Amino acid sequence: MVRSEVTPPRPPNPETLSLHSKVHAKLVSELTSSTHITALDAERLQAHRTDLLAGGPAIRDEMARLEAVRDVCHIVADRTRRTVQQAESFLSDLRHKGDPEVDELVCATSIVHDQLS
Numbered sequence: 001m002v003r004s005e006v007t008p009p010r011p012p013n014p015e016t017l018s019l020h021s022k023v024h025a026k027l028v029s030e031l032t033s034s035t036h037i038t039a040l041d042a043e044r045l046q047a048h049r050t051d052l053l054a055g056g057p058a059i060r061d062e063m064a065r066l067e068a069v070r071d072v073c074h075i076v077a078d079r080t081r082r083t084v085q086q087a088e089s090f091l092s093d094l095r096h097k098g099d100p101e102v103d104e105l106v107c108a109t110s111i112v113h114d115q116l117s
Contacts, residue, residue: 108114
């Protein structure tokens, strides 16, 4: 009968165990730090998201007000444009009529005085 001798396991190297322990502690520390930073970033991003969602209605309201102002400005501009065109038309008509006679410009305060002049 053949007996195989099993060798006992080698004892772990204390230096390797120490290094494993240090690496594990460092990884746990870094992971905890990263988790904390990520949680803070998530809170900050959530606050930004909330602000952005709340700002939508305010932006739409302001856009509606600005569109109303724009419409009023268009109406006023059209009215001003028509008034300027009328004034230019009146000026053109007056230029075509020529200068009035002096007798038409000088008028007395009453009909009697008008007859005396």
